[in-house]
Amino acid sequence: MTFPASARQSAEHRPILIRDRLIEMVTGTSAAAVVVVHGPPGLGKSVLLHDVVRALQPGGVERIGPDGDPEALRRAVAAEPDTVVVDDLPGLDDDAVRAPLRSAQEQGRRLVVAARSLPSWVTADRVLDGTIDVVGTQDLLFDADEIRQLADRMDVPLSADDVVEIGRTTEGWPALVVAALRSRRSDPTMPERRLRDLTDRFVRVDVLGDLPAAERDLLTAAAAAPRFDAAVLRLLLDGDAVPERAAPARLIDRWAAAGWVVPASDTHWRLPEPIRHNLLADLDVRHPGRRIDLLTEAVRFLVAHGRTADALPLVVDSSLDKVTAGGVVRASWEPAVARGQFTDLLPAVNTLPEDVLAADPVLLLLAAVSALAPPPDLTTFARRVGQADALVDQGTLSATLLTIRSFQMVQGRSLGDAAAAQAAERSGRTLVDAATDAERRALTDRLIYFEWQAGANRLAEGDLDLAETVLGAAVTAARHAGAAWHEANCEALRSYTSVLRGDLAAARRQVKSATDLADRNGWSGNQFTDHVHLTRGMLDLEQGRTTGVAAVLHEAQRRLEHDAVPPAARLALAWSVLALLRGDETAAGQAELLCGHDYPSNRLPLNRLLATIARAHVQLARDDPKAAALELEGAIAPHGHEAVLTATRARAHLAAGDPLTADRELAALADAGGVAPLTVRADLHALRAESALQRGISARPHVHHLLALIERTGSRRPILLLPALREAIAGGLLDGPPAALATEIAVLHRANTGSLPTLSGRESQVLASLVGPETLADIAKALFVSVNTLKTTTRSIYRKLGVANRHEAVRVATALALLPSE
Known part of the structure; x- marks a missing residue:
């Protein structure tokens, strides 16, 4: 195996990043017999070839560098190596070079060729039939992860924004990335001015210099x-x-x-x-x-x-x-917003001068949207909406006026002013109701957006059933109109509404729908997905799982400060439930920070209640039930949420060792509890069962009701939050709960207060196989192991999960999210 000196030096004296994905493209089992790596200078072709040679078997590789010639290539092929590596050898289209390359291919040798431009013999049909693979410029450019890895190797600290900036200015061109990182060192070897000069010279001379x-x-x-x-x-x-x-x-x-x-x-x-x-x-x-x-x-x-x-x-x-530019931007408003394509639209608005904006209500509304780009400037948003409102006819329904009313709803909720949001909705609703069917059809997209904001108003007021109705109708209309952006946003908000309504199955469906739309359209990083993360966290908590929930809630919180109407109270409630399930002081601290008056949206009726409950949960997590009761004094629940507030008060009384007071409060709510969401009703029966157990009397009636509710919803949180009830069920001390549920509760509590069972790769593979109907003999045969080996592995799985048989293992693993739910 030979290494030209120049290649060795360039590979060994530059900051090296082993690029496994490219090495796999060149040397992997699925790679073609001929691989051509091509592109302009500075893409790291020679460094890649050096790594390829090292990855291949020693002694079976011959490498010809730029200083080689056709005769050297012929000698290399004649040595009958397994692989011939040709690094930027001139004249790849000349017969003198093509002949030995063809000979090597006919002998079944692997060929790896690097070149600045594609040789003529690399044709589309040979690429299509798999004879030749091409690794081109797009493959060789560094992605964000590789820029970060190289920065770590060079000991250059980079923030997420720094990585994006280097990727944008260098395009991920390896040579330019290395130079940019050198300029960012604490003891820079390349000043910024010299970097610019050398970059310009490199592109002008080395990259573009040979162009006709x-x-x-x-x-x-x-x-x-x-x-x-x-x-x-x-x-x-x-x-x-x-x-x-x-x-x-x-x-x-x-x-x-x-x-x-x-x-x-x-x-x-x-x-x-x-x-x-x-x-x-x-x-x-x-x-x-x-x-x-x-x-x-x-x-x-x-x-x-x-x-x-x-x-x-x-x-x-x-x-x-600028007038022409304003016309282009104005005309782009409808298609861009309908498709959620703000990347070009909002920067274009920001190029327009004030006199062009101030004369056109559509441009003013676009400027208002631009003001909401993170971090939101609510003062400018309100000013732009007000300017637009002053320019339009208030008595005639139009797309512009309907958008203004929708924006005014957002503005009202951002200030925590539910009355202002409702007033804007009523004004818009009056115009919509008076319009003809033809007028409404012409405004389909704007009507969907209006209904989305109306649904958000209902949620803020705490009218969950009406919020579901309005948001569901908006989703259907958006789907029929092909307005995927509106559909995704409505589904995300609707999923959280479903969690509060106790419909966990619907919430899972809606999360999947919103996520699929976001992934398909490149919206995974957009603001509305904070509701998706929040819903995911709440679903896990309802099912009694805490592992991984903090990461999901952090993902929701990362977007919180960028939201015009931040769901701070909703997120606080999730953190507080996590704190109760895990006894986690950090989670309690996160919840406490989100409950304050620095978030105006916490003043909205439902959010105000959720923030109060979260504060009470924080005190309970800190084992201070008296402080929790004080937090709840004077709290007023929106209509339909009295049961949630009563349940929290009862929880505080039980934590203080006063089960009689707790039971009296719960008994007084018996009638109202019948119309509460299923998960809240499960809470009420669980709390009454806990009260009975603390008093030493029979909890049977409430346990039976509880079992029916948790079987229907899949929720395990009501049991896990109550110590006496949890221990009684997990220990098999009550009549009624099935043994499988007792095992599940015990394992969930162990995982929440300790750690998740750790399975090996083989154990995870076997566990996944246990879900199906195959016998152990069938599974062993499919995994190419003996039945005895498989039995040993399954016994290890059962021991780690704390179960006795295959059925319990699958049930517990699904509860712990070690297996996907159905």
């Missing part, structure tokens, strides 16, 4: 737009007398194959940022004003053809006439 003048001119014209498809590229190239002008799609294909462009979306392409920056600087020097002319023509074409969403990034990236 005609090709460079085409790329320069394409660089005028931040992203383009074939139609936009045709406009940008207009006037360039080149054959490709008539077939821009073929030109894009050729550039993509060469690594000059990378995907910007499913339908658009762009130049890597360092290349584009260099080409634009050259264009502005050689042809001042040419870039603006190109972009203006492209924008006019796109707007004329109804493609305003495609025109938006051109508006942001240029100095178009």
Whole structure:
């Protein structure tokens, strides 16, 4: 095995990041016999080949470097190695080089070839049939995780924002990433100014230096737009007398194959940022004003053809006439908002001057949306909505007026002013009810948004049934209208409503629906998903699980400060329940921080109650029932939530050792408790059973009611929160509870107060197999182990889970989330 000196030095003296994913692409069992690694300089091709050689069997590799020649290649092939590695050898299309490569392939040798451009013998049909694999520019660029790993290796601390910034400015180009990290060291070896100069020189000389003048001119014209498809590229190239002008799609294909462009979306392409920056600087020097002319023509074409969403990034990236830019932004409002595509829309709004904004209510509403971008500027939001409201006809239903009323609902809830939110809703509802069916059909998207905000109003008031009805209707309308953004947002809020209503199965379905929509459309990091995380945490807590819940709640909390109407009280309640189940002081502290008056949304009726209950739970978690009772003094529950408040008071009395007072309060609520959510009714019966056990009398009637409720809901929290009841059920001291439930409660409590059982990889595999109908003999055969070995493994699983048989193992593992629920 040979290593050219230059290759050894470049690989051994640069900060090395072993890129397992690329090594697997080149050497893995699914890799083709011929792999071509190609792209401009600085992508780490030689370093990758060095790692590939080390990964392959020693003695079976011959490597030819840039200083080699056809004769050296022939000698290497003649040595009959397992693999021939060719690193940027000139003349790959020449017969003198192709002949020995063909010979090696015919002998069944593995070929790994690195080149700046694709050889002509790498054709699409050979890639499609698996004869050749191609590792191109897009594969070789560093992703965020690799930038972070390399920073750790170079001992350069980076925040999440730093990683994004380096990825944006360097495009993940390995050589540029290394240079950027060197400039960020505490003792920088490369000052910022020198980094810019060297980057420009590297791109100009090493990356673009070998380009023919005609090709460079085409790329320069394409660089005028931040992203383009074939139609936009045709406009940008207009006037360039080149054959490709008539077939821009073929030109894009050729550039993509060469690594000059990378995907910007499913339908658009762009130049890597360092290349584009260099080409634009050259264009502005050689042809001042040419870039603006190109972009203006492209924008006019796109707007004329109804493609305003495609025109938006051109508006942001240029100095178009601001009135023209305002027209483009205004026309983009409907399609962009309906699809949740704010990435281009909001920056475009921010390019517009005040005089253009102030004259147009639609642009003012877009500026209001922009003000809600994290962190939200509620003062500017209110000012923009007020300006827009002053410009529209108040007596005629219009898309703009309906949006204003919706925004006013958001504004009212953000200030904790439920009355203002309801007044805005009533005003809008009056206009909607007076409109004709045809007028309402023309405003479908705006009506869905209005109903979404109306559903949020009902939830804030505590009217859960009506909130479910309104949000459910909005989801259905959004689905029929193809408004996925509205559908996802409504489903996320609806899922939390279902948890409060005690419909845990519905909440799980709605979480899945919202998550699927978010994943499919690239919205997983958007603000509305905080409700999804909150619902997931509450579902786990209802089922009695605490493992992993803190991470889920932290994910919800990470977005909290960025929300215009932060669900602080709802999140506080989740943290407080976690604190009770685990006896966790940290969780109690998190809950306490979210209950304060610094969150105006805590003043909304239902949130006010939830914050009060969370504060009481915090005191109970700290074993101070007297303080908990004080927190609840004078609390007023919204209509329909009296049972929740009474249950919390009873919990405090029981913790203080006063079961008689607790039972009296609960007995007085008997009639109202019948219409409470199923999970709350389970709480009431569990509390009365706990009271009976503490007093030494029979708890049987309440236990039977409790068992029926938890069987229907799947909730285990009501039992786990009450020590006497939990111990009586787990210890088999009560008639009625099945043995499987007793085992499940015992294991859940152990996991919540200790740690989750740890299974080996083989044990997890066997556990998953136990779910099905196969016998142990069938499972052993499928896993290629003996029946005796399998029995030993299953006994180990049973011991760790604290169960006696296969059925209990599956039930307990599902309760602990070691197996997926059905």
